[in-house]
Amino acid sequence: MKYYKGMDISTLLEVERCGGKFYDKGEERELLSILKDYDVNALRVRLWNDPYSQDGKPYGAGTNDFETAKKLLRRGKDLGFDILLDYHYSDFWADPGKQFVPKAWRGHSVEQLEQAVYDYTQATLSELMEEDLLPEMVQVGNELSNGLLWPTGRVPEYDNIARYVKAGIKAVREASRLSGKDIKVMVHLDNGGNNALYREWFDNFTDRGGDFDIIGLSYYPFWHGTIDMLIDNMKDIALRYEKDLIVAEVSMGFTMEDYASFEKLSKEERKGMATRQELADKIEFPMTIEGQKDFMKKFLERLKEIPNGRGKGFFYWEPAWIPVPGSGWATESSLKYIEDKGPCGNEWANQALFDYRGNALPALEAVKDYKP
Numbered sequence: 001m002k003y004y005k006g007m008d009i010s011t012l013l014e015v016e017r018c019g020g021k022f023y024d025k026g027e028e029r030e031l032l033s034i035l036k037d038y039d040v041n042a043l044r045v046r047l048w049n050d051p052y053s054q055d056g057k058p059y060g061a062g063t064n065d066f067e068t069a070k071k072l073l074r075r076g077k078d079l080g081f082d083i084l085l086d087y088h089y090s091d092f093w094a095d096p097g098k099q100f101v102p103k104a105w106r107g108h109s110v111e112q113l114e115q116a117v118y119d120y121t122q123a124t125l126s127e128l129m130e131e132d133l134l135p136e137m138v139q140v141g142n143e144l145s146n147g148l149l150w151p152t153g154r155v156p157e158y159d160n161i162a163r164y165v166k167a168g169i170k171a172v173r174e175a176s177r178l179s180g181k182d183i184k185v186m187v188h189l190d191n192g193g194n195n196a197l198y199r200e201w202f203d204n205f206t207d208r209g210g211d212f213d214i215i216g217l218s219y220y221p222f223w224h225g226t227i228d229m230l231i232d233n234m235k236d237i238a239l240r241y242e243k244d245l246i247v248a249e250v251s252m253g254f255t256m257e258d259y260a261s262f263e264k265l266s267k268e269e270r271k272g273m274a275t276r277q278e279l280a281d282k283i284e285f286p287m288t289i290e291g292q293k294d295f296m297k298k299f300l301e302r303l304k305e306i307p308n309g310r311g312k313g314f315f316y317w318e319p320a321w322i323p324v325p326g327s328g329w330a331t332e333s334s335l336k337y338i339e340d341k342g343p344c345g346n347e348w349a350n351q352a353l354f355d356y357r358g359n360a361l362p363a364l365e366a367v368k369d370y371k372p
Helices: 012-017 031-037 066-078 112-132 158-179 195-209 227-241 288-301 331-338 361-367
Strands: 004-008 022-024 025-030 042-047 080-087 137-140 184-189 214-221 244-250 312-318
Touching: 004 066, 004 080, 004 244, 022 031, 022 112, 025 031, 042 066, 042 312, 066 080, 066 112, 112 158, 137 158, 158 184, 158 195, 184 195, 184 244, 195 214, 195 227, 214 227, 227 244, 227 288, 288 312, 288 361
Parallel strands: 004 042, 004 312, 042 080, 080 137, 137 184, 184 214, 214 244, 244 312
Antiparallel strands: 022 025
């Protein structure tokens, strides 16, 4: 398996529609071409089932429906990128704090949900196969630390969790067989520094016959502990489960400067940065342009320590989600779906690999220069 220097570009089409532009060394260029020049070789794209309200209003944050995913896959494949397709099995964000059943599947029994996961995965992959857009990797669920398709698939309901995830994996394996393409299956948790979490979850999943190729981890230093904790966990699970490992989400801030003037939202309309100052104060690197680059250099070098060559790379989370008016983490319609009081706005712009005006940052040089 190749080594991946990847980027999650799921909000790109929305950022472009809202007027976002990208520059490298002062020259305006298309984002994916810039990433290609920095030795990025893979893209991650999320997929939500139906990210629209009943009256057709988009949920925002990229509104990553199947048609949007196909557009991003086509752009990536035209430039030679490998693709990691990230099924959330929800109509909007799925993570350890929320795993909402898609609107169309509400009221389903466990058996019906299991079938729905298979049917949806099979149908979408079949269409991608017809259009020559099959990904190289498929992520069956997103940050499954607390399960999926709540409440029936919420930890500790590991029997149901395994049924749902295995249904998605079955569809991926069938697409591999029919296409002759070796599509790798990733199972992804958050909190990459938490070894007890990974042992409990994957012990339960493998005991129930879970068949997969890659363990995906999220690692945000302001939430998930030190790099030492991440690497210690990765070393342990690489040997324990004999699977390849990819850090499916990672980021580091380049500033704590506010970007309200770029979003053009009032204070009441903005949720603000995910990295509050008290979180930034706890991490090993300062949230500065140089601190971001130094973090990436150390993070990449430490991945070499994973035994038996099992460390297979990373995907930086949303490097191009710059602060432009109209692109935020949610809309009023999606807040109702996930039962969140809001407000909206962009929580992530200070974590990007482009500054608030869209200029490429030096951390990309660390990616380019790294030799696995």
